[in-house]
Amino acid sequence: MATIEDVARHAGVATSTVSYALSGKRSISEKTRQRVERAVAELGYRPHAGARALASARTNTLGLMLPLRPDVDVRVVMEFVTGIVTRARAFDHDVLLVTQAEDAAIERLASGRMVDALILMDVEAADPRVARAAALGNPTILIGLPDDPQGLQCVDFDFAAAARLAVRHLAGLGHTSIGLVGPPPSVVERNTSFAGRLLAGFHQEAERLGVSAAVELTPPTHAGALGAVESFRALDERPTALIVHNEAALPSVVDSIQMHGVQIPQDLSLLAICPADVAQSQSRPLTYIDIPAESIGAVAVEMAMARLEHPDAPAETRLLRPTLIDAASTAAPLNP
Amino acid sequence: MATIEDVARHAGVATSTVSYALSGKRSISEKTRQRVERAVAELGYRPHAGARALASARTNTLGLMLPLRPDVDVRVVMEFVTGIVTRARAFDHDVLLVTQAEDAAIERLASGRMVDALILMDVEAADPRVARAAALGNPTILIGLPDDPQGLQCVDFDFAAAARLAVRHLAGLGHTSIGLVGPPPSVVERNTSFAGRLLAGFHQEAERLGVSAAVELTPPTHAGALGAVESFRALDERPTALIVHNEAALPSVVDSIQMHGVQIPQDLSLLAICPADVAQSQSRPLTYIDIPAESIGAVAVEMAMARLEHPDAPAETRLLRPTLIDAASTAAPLNP
DNA sequence: GTGAAAGCGCTAACAT
DNA sequence: ATGTTAGCGCTTTCAC
Numbered sequence: 001m002a003t004i005e006d007v008a009r010h011a012g013v014a015t016s017t018v019s020y021a022l023s024g025k026r027s028i029s030e031k032t033r034q035r036v037e038r039a040v041a042e043l044g045y046r047p048h049a050g051a052r053a054l055a056s057a058r059t060n061t062l063g064l065m066l067p068l069r070p071d072v073d074v075r076v077v078m079e080f081v082t083g084i085v086t087r088a089r090a091f092d093h094d095v096l097l098v099t100q101a102e103d104a105a106i107e108r109l110a111s112g113r114m115v116d117a118l119i120l121m122d123v124e125a126a127d128p129r130v131a132r133a134a135a136l137g138n139p140t141i142l143i144g145l146p147d148d149p150q151g152l153q154c155v156d157f158d159f160a161a162a163a164r165l166a167v168r169h170l171a172g173l174g175h176t177s178i179g180l181v182g183p184p185p186s187v188v189e190r191n192t193s194f195a196g197r198l199l200a201g202f203h204q205e206a207e208r209l210g211v212s213a214a215v216e217l218t219p220p221t222h223a224g225a226l227g228a229v230e231s232f233r234a235l236d237e238r239p240t241a242l243i244v245h246n247e248a249a250l251p252s253v254v255d256s257i258q259m260h261g262v263q264i265p266q267d268l269s270l271l272a273i274c275p276a277d278v279a280q281s282q283s284r285p286l287t288y289i290d291i292p293a294e295s296i297g298a299v300a301v302e303m304a305m306a307r308l309e310h311p312d313a314p315a316e317t318r319l320l321r322p323t324l325i326d327a328a329s330t331a332a333p334l335n336p
Numbered sequence: 337m338a339t340i341e342d343v344a345r346h347a348g349v350a351t352s353t354v355s356y357a358l359s360g361k362r363s364i365s366e367k368t369r370q371r372v373e374r375a376v377a378e379l380g381y382r383p384h385a386g387a388r389a390l391a392s393a394r395t396n397t398l399g400l401m402l403p404l405r406p407d408v409d410v411r412v413v414m415e416f417v418t419g420i421v422t423r424a425r426a427f428d429h430d431v432l433l434v435t436q437a438e439d440a441a442i443e444r445l446a447s448g449r450m451v452d453a454l455i456l457m458d459v460e461a462a463d464p465r466v467a468r469a470a471a472l473g474n475p476t477i478l479i480g481l482p483d484d485p486q487g488l489q490c491v492d493f494d495f496a497a498a499a500r501l502a503v504r505h506l507a508g509l510g511h512t513s514i515g516l517v518g519p520p521p522s523v524v525e526r527n528t529s530f531a532g533r534l535l536a537g538f539h540q541e542a543e544r545l546g547v548s549a550a551v552e553l554t555p556p557t558h559a560g561a562l563g564a565v566e567s568f569r570a571l572d573e574r575p576t577a578l579i580v581h582n583e584a585a586l587p588s589v590v591d592s593i594q595m596h597g598v599q600i601p602q603d604l605s606l607l608a609i610c611p612a613d614v615a616q617s618q619s620r621p622l623t624y625i626d627i628p629a630e631s632i633g634a635v636a637v638e639m640a641m642a643r644l645e646h647p648d649a650p651a652e653t654r655l656l657r658p659t660l661i662d663a664a665s666t667a668a669p670l671n672p
Numbered sequence: 673g674t675g676a677a678a679g680c681g682c683t684a685a686c687a688t
Numbered sequence: 689a690t691g692t693t694a695g696c697g698c699t700t701t702c703a704c
Contacts, residue, residue: 001447001449001473003680003681003682004681004682004683005681005682013690013691014690014691014692015681015682015683015691015692016683016684016685016690016691016692016693017689017690017691019682019683019684020683020684020689020690023683025683025684026689026690027689028689028690029689029690032689032690044447046443046444046447046448046449047448047681047682048389048390048448048449048680048681048682049386049389049395049448049449049450050385050386050387050388050389050390050395050449050680050681050682051386051390051680051681051682051683051696052386052681052682052683053384053385053386053389053682053696054384054386054387054390054680054681054682054683054695054696054697054698055681055682055683055684055695055696056682056683056684056696057683057696059385059386061432061450064433068414068418074410074411074414075410075411077414078404078410078413078414081433081435082404082435085433085434085435086435089436094432094433094434094444094445094450095432095433095434096397096430096431096432096433097400097417097421097430097431097432097433098421098430098431099417099418099421099422100425107382108382108430109430111337111380111382112382112383112384112385113337113384113385113386114385114397114430137337220617221617222587222617222618222619223619251558251587251588252587252619255591281556281557281558282558283558283559283588339696339697339698340697340698340699341697341698349674349675350674350675350676351675351676351697351698351699352674352675352676352677352699352700352701353673353674353675355698355699355700356673356674356699356700359699361699361700362673362674363673364673364674365673365674368673368674383697383698384696384697384698386696386697386698387680387696387697387698387699388697388698388699389680389698390679390680390681390682390696390697390698390699391679391680391697391698391699391700392680392698392699392700393680393699
């Protein structure tokens with residue numbers, strides 16, 4: 001393996017010249033740059049990542065901490081990951097993946113100086129990782145919103161606004177009773193940040209608009225979805241519209257509704273809150289509010305990079321605004 | 337951040353003693369080891385990964401190359417990843433994730449000495465990455481089986497044997513016409529290694545046992561699944577048993593069968609080839625052949641580690657044998 | 673059983 | 689615009 005010194009010798013210049021020619025951190029005459037580049041190509045030179053990290057205190061690596069909990073939808077998670085990895089590459093960074101939620105992992109990556117910055121996914125309202133990470137020197141970006149985001153860098157979808165938008169859309173069509181097929185109970189129990197915000201937004205807007213609101217926390221299974229639909233049908237004030245925020249249950253919800261001979265949207269309006277491609281892969285077109293998972297991942301990376309540039313910039317929290325895509329699975333309710 | 341020198345000073349020993357006390361590479365008196373360990377704890381010392389990599393030519397990092405193609409099922413992919421990350425940690429290794437299929441990424445990781453070994457997922461029958469990787473100094477493990485695995489380290493599920501087992505099981509029950517709901521056409525077109533082996537095993541065993549065999553390559557959508565089921569029903573020799581090797585289509589296949597009023601297994605036997613948890617999350621219990629994705633990932637890591645220990649050991653290919661779990665979704669066909 | 677010191681390959685002052 | 693050189697923090701001879 002060629003070293004920078006080999007390149008320098010081959011090109012007849014000093015090692016620092018090679019370093020600078022490659023990094024562009026000081027001006028180099030066109031002629032020497034060419035010679036260096038030729039030498040690099042001819043020797044197939046690649047800088048040694050460890051040596052560079054040691055000398056520069058930069059690893060060009062991002063740590064991604066992704067607890068793989070059984071109740072998270074991997075499809076959605078992988079969209080985040082895609083956004084993160086793709087955007088990181090644009091900044092010439094690679095991604096180190098950690099799937100344990102243990103604090104030890106944070107320290108290993110950070111104190112071992114394996115990464116320049118950390119991205120924490122699936123943040124809970126009171127997440128022990130957050131304090132750990134904040135105590136670290138490394139920039140840390142949270143995907144999600146802990147109870148107290150003071151002084152932390154956070155990015156997430158505005159789930160509260162999404163729920164409000166959903167309720168508003170349906171109420172605007174004339175619905176007065178709306179059901180929410182919510183996330184799995186375990187997601188709510190462990191205080192996942194997004195679930196609480198979604199539920200709060202849902203109830204808040206329903207109250208504001210004077211529509212009645214019912215929630216079913218729904219396991220990510222076929223049986224769970226059927227159960228939720230049954231529960232809503234058994235209600236005195238049976239909902240005329242359903243909001244579904246549960247990617248795994250969505251197909252079964254759609255199916256079970258149709259199995260009852262209920263027409264969408266004539267008899268029942270259906271509105272999904274999920275990533276675009278999940279909505280679009282259902283058995284019928286669905287009106288949905290997009291969870292822009294890839295964008296959120298990309299923003300997380302951008303925030304991390306900005307932090308590396310300006311370590312003292314004030315912390316900011318970014319919530320991405322919801323947009324509704326109408327595919328005619330919602331309509332005015334039938335007059336009784 | 338404390339360095340090894342700080343620790344040495346704090347413990348009143350030489351830096352080399354600290355190094356050896358930590359690595360155990362030479363014997364240390366119990367007393368000094370204690371002192372070193374105390375100093376490490378008190379200072380919160382963590383070795384600098386880059387410095388270590390530079391001095392030892394070991395990064396304790398594994399590269400995982402995971403092309404995110406739209407036709408792969410992320411659920412299954414994430415099981416592989418889980419197996420890999422978990423097992424890697426057991427060997428004190430972290431995982432660097434690359435999602436581009438580009439050759440450039442291989443060189444970056446390997447020549448940049450960012451990783452000790454590489455694991456390539458979703459290998460195609462004639463995969464350009466393979467030649468690149470083989471040319472590298474780093475140990476490389478392929479998950480999948482290229483056309484010519486000579487001299488390469490490969491691990492995969494024995495899809496051919498799985499297909500044969502499935503056919504044999506159904507033929508043994510008395511079925512004489514079997515349909516295969518296969519992977520998406522694009523998966524076959526791009527010569528994904530597993531798809532070809534599965535199809536070959538299916539046809540081979542069907543021919544051997546003299547049962548008629550039909551295949552529908554099935555897009556991973558609801559519409560695709562419905563289409564496949566319709567096609568089979570339209571056949572002159574309508575299959576009395578279906579093998580499904582398509583995680584995304586599986587739920588829709590089950591639903592559409594039931595929607596036709598067809599009883600499983602009385603009217604139609606159904607056998608899935610998929611990871612256990614996919615089979616178990618369906619709307620009814622399914623007889624299935626397990627794709628042990630996590631185990632495969634774990635084996636890949638073990639092979640990589642073995643390679644690091646014994647770089648000159650002969651290359652081996654490991655194919656994991658299929659097992660069938662019977663959940664009564666297959667039965668003898670009705671006599672006409 | 674322990675220490676001293678020579679690198680590993682790079683970056684970034686500091687020179688010129 | 690380019691060259692010289694002192695580290696960065698660790699591992700591993702080599703010496704005792």
